[in-house]
Amino acid sequence: xxxxxxxxxxxxxxxxxxxxxxxxxxxxxxxxxxxxxxxxxxxxxxxxxxxxxxxxxxxxxxxxxxxxxxxxxxxx
Amino acid sequence: xxxxxxxxxxxxxxxxxxxxxxxxxxxxxxxxxxxxxxxxxxxxxxxxxxxxxxxxxxxxxxxxxxxxxxxxxxxxxxxxxxxxxxxxxxxxxxxxxxxxxxxxxxxxxxxxxxxxxxxxxxxxxxxxxxxxxxxxxxxxxxxxxxxxxxxxxxxxxxxxxxxxxxxxxxxxxxxxxxxxxxxxxxxxxxxxxxxxxxxxxxxxxxxxxxxxxxxxxxxxxxxxxxxxxxxxxxxxxxxxxxxxxxxxxxxxxxxxxxxxxxxxxxxxxxxxxxxxxxxxxxxxxxxxxxxxxxxxxxxxxxxxxxxxxxxxxxxxxxxxxxxxxxxxxxxxxxxxxxxxxxxxxxxxxxxxxxxxxxxxxxxxxxxxxxxxxxxxxxxxxxxxxxxxxxxxxxxxxxxxxxxxxxxxxxxxxxxxxxxxxxxxxxxxxxxxxxxxxxx
Numbered sequence: 001x002x003x004x005x006x007x008x009x010x011x012x013x014x015x016x017x018x019x020x021x022x023x024x025x026x027x028x029x030x031x032x033x034x035x036x037x038x039x040x041x042x043x044x045x046x047x048x049x050x051x052x053x054x055x056x057x058x059x060x061x062x063x064x065x066x067x068x069x070x071x072x073x074x075x076x
Numbered sequence: 077x078x079x080x081x082x083x084x085x086x087x088x089x090x091x092x093x094x095x096x097x098x099x100x101x102x103x104x105x106x107x108x109x110x111x112x113x114x115x116x117x118x119x120x121x122x123x124x125x126x127x128x129x130x131x132x133x134x135x136x137x138x139x140x141x142x143x144x145x146x147x148x149x150x151x152x153x154x155x156x157x158x159x160x161x162x163x164x165x166x167x168x169x170x171x172x173x174x175x176x177x178x179x180x181x182x183x184x185x186x187x188x189x190x191x192x193x194x195x196x197x198x199x200x201x202x203x204x205x206x207x208x209x210x211x212x213x214x215x216x217x218x219x220x221x222x223x224x225x226x227x228x229x230x231x232x233x234x235x236x237x238x239x240x241x242x243x244x245x246x247x248x249x250x251x252x253x254x255x256x257x258x259x260x261x262x263x264x265x266x267x268x269x270x271x272x273x274x275x276x277x278x279x280x281x282x283x284x285x286x287x288x289x290x291x292x293x294x295x296x297x298x299x300x301x302x303x304x305x306x307x308x309x310x311x312x313x314x315x316x317x318x319x320x321x322x323x324x325x326x327x328x329x330x331x332x333x334x335x336x337x338x339x340x341x342x343x344x345x346x347x348x349x350x351x352x353x354x355x356x357x358x359x360x361x362x363x364x365x366x367x368x369x370x371x372x373x374x375x376x377x378x379x380x381x382x383x384x385x386x387x388x389x390x391x392x393x394x395x396x397x398x399x400x401x402x403x404x405x406x407x408x409x410x411x412x413x414x415x416x417x418x419x420x421x422x423x424x425x426x427x428x429x430x431x432x433x434x435x436x437x438x439x440x441x442x443x444x445x446x447x448x449x450x451x452x453x454x455x456x457x458x459x460x461x462x463x464x465x466x467x468x469x470x471x472x473x474x475x476x477x478x479x480x481x482x483x484x485x486x487x488x489x490x491x492x493x494x495x496x497x498x499x500x501x502x503x504x505x506x507x508x509x510x511x512x513x514x515x
Binding site: 011014017018021022024025027037040041043044046047048050051052054055066068069071072073075076 | 258259260273344345346347348349351352355366367369380381383384385386388389391392393394395396397398399401402405456480481482483
């Protein structure tokens with residue numbers, strides 16, 4: 001079994017996020033499940049990181065995200 | 077006395093006095109049980125005065141049935157996890173009530189992938205839905221019962237919901253018209269959410285004209301477009317389409333005078349953003365059940381990556397959504413245009429190929445069902461699938477039309493023209509109502 005990491009997750013290390021997330025669930029962490037989830041998240045990673053970089057401070061919870069409904073109506 | 081094959085034909089028959097709305101409704105009620113025994117599409121038949129078709133209204137006498145994730149009168153939906161629950165006093169979902177007020181009857185709640193998590197009809201809680209076009213062909217999901225009920229003659233139309241293709245995939249597997257509407261066009265009040273930023277309500281119908289009739293009460297403020305000849309653009313990614321699909325779709329640009337475009341890079345980028353939002357929002361809604369180990373495998377498969385990914389990914393994917401939509405429209409979908417692209421990149425597979433756990437299961441075939449879908453939900457755009465040809469087994473090969481926000485009528489205009497060219501106004505399978513006896 002993997003030990004539960006105690007440090008703050010490194011945003012650039014997906015494996016730490018996966019292990020911490022899996023450890024939240026009841027029961028032991030299965031290394032095979034860690035690998036499955038890492039493979040899945042790495043498929044999403046390039047676009048997600050680009051979105052993080054592009055959004056910049058807009059991703060902070062205290063700054064409202066642009067109203068998507070209004071955006072759709074603008075383009076109607 | 078027999079019933080016509082399409083909704084619009086039944087409207088005309090009632091208007092012409094060939095049969096009354098009450099007679100039509102009674103005939104549909106009488107055949108409901110026998111058709112369901114054949115196709116396995118009903119989760120629960122609906123009874124009661126409010127479910128009855130009315131004698132007046134544009135949809136008077138028309139029997140519809142809907143995916144079981146909408147509230148109905150006094151009933152909470154089962155959402156594909158079992159039967160619904162009696163809930164006295166609960167009003168129907170906004171969309172269901174609109175259809176009732178237009179005169180339509182509600183024949184019953186339809187089976188679906190559990191909690192709308194799945195691109196096929198695989199669901200351990202119900203018997204496997206049968207595709208009325210071919211018993212071995214898969215029924216797409218998650219609005220699987222909606223497609224089967226409409227293709228199998230049980231209902232003249234059905235509501236489905238589309239978060240990552242769940243109206244369009246089942247429609248494409250059953251030779252139907254499937255319309256996913258613009259995000260927010262049809263209020264989702266009374267709908268059980270999956271991923272609220274992506275959830276949209278759509279309709280499944282036998283013909284384009286039927287889909288247009290169903291849309292009217294659901295989007296009463298939507299005005300018909302004066303543009304009857306939209307500029308067509310086509311994205312046909314031949315390198316990852318099956319040869320049979322590539323051949324059919326490859327004919328479209330020259331046949332229709334569509335301008336070829338290349339969406340490959342944007343498709344990959346936007347599909348990943350769509351997946352981040354899907355996983356992230358399912359995880360938010362299902363977090364408690366996920367941590368407690370109460371989620372079934374299909375739901376956990378969507379929720380778990382959302383729990384495990386770095387938290388900034390979800391808000392960031394949502395924060396860039398407007399900019400991505402503007403850029404996409406500016407680059408690929410300028411005003412007055414409609415985009416043509418694949419619906420399913422492969423021919424309709426057999427169910428044993430795409431139902432997990434079967435000996436013939438091929439994961440890439442399952443993933444292929446989704447491939448052309450999710451990024452449209454991220455962009456919030458309307459999209460319509462319709463069959464344009466038959467493959468070597470006689471199963472449908474469909475095209476997907478994508479429009480500017482709130483330009484559903486342009487999609488319907490182009491779709492009607494395509495349907496007429498390929499199959500005539502009767503649609504892919506004239507005489508849908510005969511399916512119950514011809515196999």
